[in-house]
Amino acid sequence: MNDPVSIMLLGITVILLSLFIQLSYGQGYGPSNTVQLLFAAGFITVITGFFMKKKE
Numbered sequence: 001m002n003d004p005v006s007i008m009l010l011g012i013t014v015i016l017l018s019l020f021i022q023l024s025y026g027q028g029y030g031p032s033n034t035v036q037l038l039f040a041a042g043f044i045t046v047i048t049g050f051f052m053k054k055k056e
Contacts, residue, residue, distance in 0.1 A: 004053035011045030014038055 018038035022031055031039075 004049045007049035014042030
């Protein structure tokens with residue numbers, strides 16, 4: 001999994017999963033800690049893949 005594009009796609013998938021979890025809980029609740037951690041992990045993964053691609 002050293003391909004930067006696949007790492008970026010993994011991060012995007014994690015971000016979309018966290019958004020889906022947040023929207024499935026309804027409008028009345030704020031974002032939970034788990035959803036925020038998932039979103040942050042996805043964002044960091046996308047940024048990591050981006051800089052790996054830039055380094056090549």
